[in-house]
Structures are given as C-alpha cells and as structure tokens.
Amino acid sequence: MAITPEGRSAPTLRDVAEVAGVSFKTVSNVLNDHPQVREATRVKVLAAVEQVGYRPNLAARNLRLGRSGVIGLAVPELSQAFFAQLADEVIRIAAEQDLVVLVEQTGGERERELEALRNPRLSLTDGLLLAPLGLTHEDLAPDAAGRPLVVLGEPLFPGPVDHVTMQHEAAARAATAHLLALGRRRVVLLGAHAAEDTGVAALRYAGYRAALADAGLPVDDGLVVPIETWDRQRGAEAMGRVLDAGVRMDAVFAMNDDLALGALRSLQERGLAVPRDVALVGFDDVADGRYTFPSLTTVEPGRHDIARIAVTMLRERIDDRPRGDLGPRVVAPDFRLVVRESTGAEVRARRA
Amino acid sequence: MAITPEGRSAPTLRDVAEVAGVSFKTVSNVLNDHPQVREATRVKVLAAVEQVGYRPNLAARNLRLGRSGVIGLAVPELSQAFFAQLADEVIRIAAEQDLVVLVEQTGGERERELEALRNPRLSLTDGLLLAPLGLTHEDLAPDAAGRPLVVLGEPLFPGPVDHVTMQHEAAARAATAHLLALGRRRVVLLGAHAAEDTGVAALRYAGYRAALADAGLPVDDGLVVPIETWDRQRGAEAMGRVLDAGVRMDAVFAMNDDLALGALRSLQERGLAVPRDVALVGFDDVADGRYTFPSLTTVEPGRHDIARIAVTMLRERIDDRPRGDLGPRVVAPDFRLVVRESTGAEVRARRA
DNA sequence: TTGAAAGCGGTACCAC
DNA sequence: GTGGTACCGCTTTCAA
Numbered sequence: 174m175a176i177t178p179e180g181r182s183a184p185t186l187r188d189v190a191e192v193a194g195v196s197f198k199t200v201s202n203v204l205n206d207h208p209q210v211r212e213a214t215r216v217k218v219l220a221a222v223e224q225v226g227y228r229p230n231l232a233a234r235n236l237r238l239g240r241s242g243v244i245g246l247a248v249p250e251l252s253q254a255f256f257a258q259l260a261d262e263v264i265r266i267a268a269e270q271d272l273v274v275l276v277e278q279t280g281g282e283r284e285r286e287l288e289a290l291r292n293p294r295l296s297l298t299d300g301l302l303l304a305p306l307g308l309t310h311e312d313l314a315p316d317a318a319g320r321p322l323v324v325l326g327e328p329l330f331p332g333p334v335d336h337v338t339m340q341h342e343a344a345a346r347a348a349t350a351h352l353l354a355l356g357r358r359r360v361v362l363l364g365a366h367a368a369e370d371t372g373v374a375a376l377r378y379a380g381y382r383a384a385l386a387d388a389g390l391p392v393d394d395g396l397v398v399p400i401e402t403w404d405r406q407r408g409a410e411a412m413g414r415v416l417d418a419g420v421r422m423d424a425v426f427a428m429n430d431d432l433a434l435g436a437l438r439s440l441q442e443r444g445l446a447v448p449r450d451v452a453l454v455g456f457d458d459v460a461d462g463r464y465t466f467p468s469l470t471t472v473e474p475g476r477h478d479i480a481r482i483a484v485t486m487l488r489e490r491i492d493d494r495p496r497g498d499l500g501p502r503v504v505a506p507d508f509r510l511v512v513r514e515s516t517g518a519e520v521r522a523r524r525a
Numbered sequence: 526m527a528i529t530p531e532g533r534s535a536p537t538l539r540d541v542a543e544v545a546g547v548s549f550k551t552v553s554n555v556l557n558d559h560p561q562v563r564e565a566t567r568v569k570v571l572a573a574v575e576q577v578g579y580r581p582n583l584a585a586r587n588l589r590l591g592r593s594g595v596i597g598l599a600v601p602e603l604s605q606a607f608f609a610q611l612a613d614e615v616i617r618i619a620a621e622q623d624l625v626v627l628v629e630q631t632g633g634e635r636e637r638e639l640e641a642l643r644n645p646r647l648s649l650t651d652g653l654l655l656a657p658l659g660l661t662h663e664d665l666a667p668d669a670a671g672r673p674l675v676v677l678g679e680p681l682f683p684g685p686v687d688h689v690t691m692q693h694e695a696a697a698r699a700a701t702a703h704l705l706a707l708g709r710r711r712v713v714l715l716g717a718h719a720a721e722d723t724g725v726a727a728l729r730y731a732g733y734r735a736a737l738a739d740a741g742l743p744v745d746d747g748l749v750v751p752i753e754t755w756d757r758q759r760g761a762e763a764m765g766r767v768l769d770a771g772v773r774m775d776a777v778f779a780m781n782d783d784l785a786l787g788a789l790r791s792l793q794e795r796g797l798a799v800p801r802d803v804a805l806v807g808f809d810d811v812a813d814g815r816y817t818f819p820s821l822t823t824v825e826p827g828r829h830d831i832a833r834i835a836v837t838m839l840r841e842r843i844d845d846r847p848r849g850d851l852g853p854r855v856v857a858p859d860f861r862l863v864v865r866e867s868t869g870a871e872v873r874a875r876r877a
Numbered sequence: 878t879t880g881a882a883a884g885c886g887g888t889a890c891c892a893c
Numbered sequence: 894g895t896g897g898t899a900c901c902g903c904t905t906t907c908a909a
Binding site for chain 1: 581582583588602603610628648671813815
C-alpha cells in the first residue's frame with residue numbers, strides 16, 4: 174500500500190492485486206463483474222479487497238468513464254417548501270437509479286440560473302435539472318448548458334430542450350371552477366404578474382379567466398392582485414391591503430400555497446371565517462397546508478410524476494448523448510384538485 | 526480538437542495549446558494563475574481558450590488534486606422544513622467558499638445513516654455533514670466515514686468526531702420558563718422519547734424539567750406526551766388525544782415546530798383559543814410558524830451559525846487531513862427565544 | 878482466463 | 894518565462 178509523506182493514502186487496485194497475488198487488471202475485472210473470471214480468483218480477490226479495505230476512487234473512474242453518476246438540481250431555494258419537496262422527490266428517485274444529486278440554489282435570479290447552466294463547478298455532473306424563475310427561452314437557445322438539461326416547472330416553449338412542466342392553466346381553471354361551483358362569485362386572484370405573457374403566472378391567470386368565462390362571469394380587475402414574489406409575507410400583506418380597502422369578495426384563488434397561507438392569516442387576523450366568509454384555494458400542495466386550520470384546498474400538480482419523469486428524461490439524455498437523436502420533449506403530468514377545509518370539506522370545528 | 530466516433534468531444538488543454546501555439550503546460554499555468562507568465566502569452570492563451578470553448582474537466586482535476594470541492598450533506602429528508610432550511614443555509618455558505626453540496630436523504634434511519642457514512646457513491650465528496658437521527662455514538666467510533674466528518678444536531682458525545690449541535694437543554698428550559706413566566710402552570714410537553722437518555726428528546730426534556738424545578742413545580746407525568754416521530758400529523762393526533770382525554774392544561778411546549786403546528790390545529794379545531802386558553806411554544810423556528818394565526822413562539826436554535834460553523838469545521842478537517850492534529854470539537858451556538866403571538870405577543874385580532 | 882500497456886485530462890516538479 | 898514528463902487510479906483494447 175502506497176505510503177505518502179502525508180500519511181496513509183487510500184489503498185488502490187494495485188494494492189489489492191498485490192495482496193491477492195494477481196495482476197491489478199484482474200482485480201478490476203472482478204470488481205466490474207466481467208464474465209470471465211474463475212471463481213477461485215474472484216473469491217481470492219474479494220478477500221483481498223476486504224483485507225486492505227479497498228474503496229474505489231470515483232474521481233479516477235469518472236475520468237475514465239466520462240460519467241460521474243451525479244446530476245445537478247438547481248432550484249430557487251430550498252427554504253421554499255415546494256422546492257424542498259421537489260428536491261426530496263428528485264433525490265429519492267435518483268437514488269433508486271443509482272444517481273446522486275448535487276443541489277444548487279439560484280435565488281430565482283436569471284443571472285444565477287444562467288450561471289448554473291454554465292457553472293464549471295457543476296461540470297462534474299452528468300446533466301442538470303433546472304427549475305428556473307427568471308429565464309426566458311432565448312437563454313436556453315443553443316445547448317446552453319453544454320450538457321444534458323431538463324427544465325422543470327416553467328413552460329419556456331418553444332424550447333429547444335426537454336421540459337417537465339405542469340398543467341398550469343387547466344389546474345388553475347379547475348381550482349377557480351371549484352370555487353364558482355360552491356356558489357362564490359367574487360373570486361380574488363392573488364399573485365398576478367404584470368408584464369408577463371407566457372410564464373407560470375400568465376398561464377394560471379388564463380385558467381382563472383377561463384373558469385370565469387365558463388361560468389359566464391366577467392373578469393373584475395379590482396379582484397386581480399399583482400404580487401411578484403410568491404411568499405407568505407407578500408401573500409399576507411396583499412390580502413391585508415385588499416381587505417382593508419374594503420373590496421368585496423367571497424373567495425380567493427392564490428397562485429401558490431405560500432400566498433394562500435399568508436392570505437389565510439390575514440383573513441383570520443381580521444376575524445373572517447374561512448371558508449364561511451371567504452373560501453380559499455392554493456396551488457402546489459405543500460405539506461404546510463395539510464395541518465393548518467382550516468386545512469388548505471389546493472392543486473397537487475403531480476409533483477411525484479414531475480420528479481420521476483424529469484430524472485428519467487435526464488437519464489435518457491445522458492445515455493443518448495453520443496447519438497443525440499432525441500427531439501426535445503414537453504410533458505405535463507396530471508394534476509389533482511385536493512379539496513380540504515378551506516373550501517368547505519368536512520370542517521369539523523367542535524364547540525365554538 | 527479530438528474527434529471521437531461518437532461526435533465532438535470536449536476541447537482539452539492540448540487543443541487550446543495547439544491553437545495558441547504554446548505547450549499545454551503553459552495553458553495550464555495561465556489558467557491556474559501561475560505567477561510567471563508573460564502578459565502576451567496569457568492574452569494569447571485566453572483568446573484560444575475562448576475560441577475553442579474550453580471547459581476544464583473537473584474529473585481530471587479531482588483525480589490529480591485528490592479533492593473535488595464537493596461536500597456531502599446527509600439529512601433525514603428535505604420535506605421536513607427544518608432540514609430544508611438547514612440545507613438552504615449549508616448550500617449557501619458552501620457556495621461562498623466555492624464548495625458545492627451533494628445532498629443525500631437518510632429518512633432518519635440508522636441503517637441509511639450508516640450507509641451515508643460509507644457510501645461509495647459519495648466517495649467523490651471531500652467530506653460529509655451528517656444530521657443523524659438514529660445513530661448511536663458507537664456507530665461513529667473509529668473514523669467510520671473514512672473521510673472528514675462533522676455531525677449536526679445530535680450531541681452524540683463523547684464523540685470522536687466534530688459536532689455542531691444546539692443548546693437543547695438550555696433552550697428548552699428557556700422556552701418552558703417563558704410559559705411559566707406568563708403564569709401558566711400546567712405545561713404539556715409534546716414529543717418525549719421513551720427509552721432515550723442522551724438524544725435530543727432527552728435533553729429538551731431535561732430543560733423542561735429544569736424550568737419546572739426552577740419555578741418550584743413538580744413534573745406531572747400526565748402532561749408528558751411521548752411522540753416518536755416529530756411531524757405535524759403526530760403532533761395533531763397526540764394533542765387531540767390529550768384534549769379529548771380531558772387533561773387540564775394551560776400551555777404546551779412542543780419539542781419542535783412541526784409538533785407545535787399540528788397541536789395548534791387540534792387546539793383550534795376544538796375551539797380553544799391560543800394563547801388565551803392555551804399558550805404554545807415550539808422549537809426550530811421553521812418558516813411556517815411565522816404566518817400562522819396566531820404566529821408561533823419558538824426557539825431559533827442558531828441555524829445560521831450551525832450551518833456556517835459546520836461548513837467551516839468540515840473545511841478545516843479537509844484541509845488538515847494530511848496532518849490530522851485537530852482534536853474533536855463540539856460547538857453549540859447561541860439560541861434565541863422568538864416570542865410571537867402563540868404566547869401572547871401583540872395578538873392583533875381585529876373585529877371578532 | 879489473465880496480464881501489459883495505453884490513455885482519460887489535468888497538475889506539479891524540475892529542468893531548460 | 895516556458896515546457897518535458899511523470900503520474901493521479903481506473904478502464905479498456907489487445908496479446909499472451
């Protein structure tokens with residue numbers, strides 16, 4: 174075993190070979206399950222491996238193979254429950270496929286998302302799953318990443334790259350329709366984005382309008398509340414402003430759960446009962462909404478499928494890299510409207 | 526530029542050298558900011574780098590350097606807000622130090638935590654941050670990881686390895702004392718662990734008892750509620766059982782925020798007012814507690830410091846590896862009791 | 878069935 | 894200042 178001045182260095186294939194009394198190539202054959210190795214040698218080698226405590230050097234293997242078994246996942250931030258849960262799923266599914274995940278945070282800023290695409294620190298990954306907020310589809314134009322890429326969430330069509338997205342519009346429409354079906358007529362929309370015509374906000378807004386149209390109702394601009402950053406604080410503040418302004422309403426559709434939970438607080442803070450006075454629906458099905466009181470009706474966007482499909486697609490890209498004959502694909506898994514107490518599902522308030 | 530049968534392969538140092546008309550070693554010198562390079566060559570080389578679109582191959586560099594710039598982070602799961610926020614901080618701080626983070630999930634199971642220690646898939650990391658739930662300190666005994674290791678959260682003393690932990694006992698004591706200072710006398714403790722004498726639960730329990738003792742109050746075993754897994758559902762169920770059993774109480778100290786938020790729901794579901802009827806304190810300062818209604822009083826365990834110290838310690842271990850003269854260290858940053866509405870801070874309910 | 882030798886793409890020591 | 898050369902540890906033809 175090689176001893177360096179700095180101390181004991183890790184045993185290598187050669188060390189194992191020496192102990193086993195074979196060539197180091199044979200050791201490699203054994204470890205890689207090559208078909209032709211006599212059982213006797215195999216046993217002998219494995220014993221030697223055990224004895225010297227051999228651990229393969231992945232850096233060397235990666236260099237040789239040109240693949241690392243690592244994929245990158247770039248999300249705005251893990252503090253946002255949706256992305257944390259997405260990362261959870263991705264890591265879990267990747268692990269099933271013997272992939273390991275390097276997580277990067279972009280803050281949702283375009284600059285850093287671009288950097289994630291090019292970042293040399295990430296170049297040891299075989300491919301990248303990117304959940305962008307600030308990117309436009311021009312940014313992705315010509316193989317921007319220099320390696321396999323799958324975009325999550327944002328439907329930056331017509332993209333030259335694979336997308337795993339959501340049925341933003343259809344789901345928003347279903348959510349709004351659910352409120353209308355309860356007889357609500359003045360549905361506040363929380364989270365519109367001003368100058369955006371193709372992003373997530375625009376699509377969900379379109380779904381909202383479609384549902385109103387289906388019901389023969391006009392869009393009341395006074396009910397459409399723009400909020401750029403979809404977090405709880407903004408949700409609470411915006412809801413507060415709307416309420417304090419005396420806007421009449423009987424329902425709220427928030428573009429994500431964080432906004433919805435912020436809004437819920439503001440509603441309750443002002444003594445309004447949910448869902449009696451105001452029914453509330455969110456989007457994302459983040460865990461926090463399940464044990465609030467009332468629990469939150471929301472859209473489950475198919476997070477599990479998104480993660481599974483994304484990892485699978487990326488892996489196909491990685492394997493296909495040499496040939497490159499896969500066209501860009503866009504997939505949006507089925508969503509599910511999860512009806513809970515905030516729109517009247519079995520509210521079980523006792524006493525009171 | 527090397528062309529393989531499979532297509533264009535990435536340009537290497539040699540390709541750059543050829544274009545620049547220098548030896549590939551010179552290119553390496555330029556890229557590594559070696560002191561002695563003439564400005565002219567440097568410019569020439571950089572132009573060539575640009576021209577051929579050279580991107581360094583990290584696998585090769587890692588092999589040569591024996592370091593990858595990647596650290597591992599193993600947590601139970603990112604779906605738990607506390608760990609997601611911890612991961613957020615760790616990734617952020619690591620990025621500041623030009624480290625990148627590979628995230629692994631253990632489910633909090635001892636087997637998988639052990640696997641994370643040994644996992645060859647992780648062997649391309651320079652070191653590991655491990656947040657264990659199931660490990661005992663014997664598991665960590667003799668350099669179990671085979672590489673630098675820092676343990677987060679659990680104080681598995683007397684550990685032979687670095688720990689960054691929390692002031693579990695002192696913080697729990699402060700939290701309980703806060704409730705007692707409000708005049709509450711029957712404080713339910715949510716989340717005790719049965720057969721555990723040294724883990725997090727035991728330490729927080731000790732803090733709870735200490736605060737009671739400080740106030741000259743006895744421990745009422747009827748108020749100590751065991752819950753093994755600290756999630757919202759369990760918190761809600763346990764709280765529900767206690768309430769339905771008619772146990773008298775005027776406060777709850779939950780061992781973490783998830784339990785507290787679950788409990789909050791059960792309290793409200795039964796028409797009890799928080800904090801009027803029951804005051805509530807959690808532990809962790811997870812983001813979800815800030816915009817519930819009422820917002821949640823909790824312990825901020827110094828998460829930011831924990832992340833920063835952990836990354837720094839790990840980095841020291843990595844750099845020190847050859848010498849190995851650092852003794853194991855244990856650090857527990859300052860905590861902070863964050864008083865919010867669930868213990869009566871400026872409840873601003875309007876109307877109602 | 879086993880072994881020798883040639884790299885994978887860099888870095889670093891040490892001449893020139 | 895610049896460049897030769899060895900080598901990090903492993904995989905993979907190709908011989909033996």
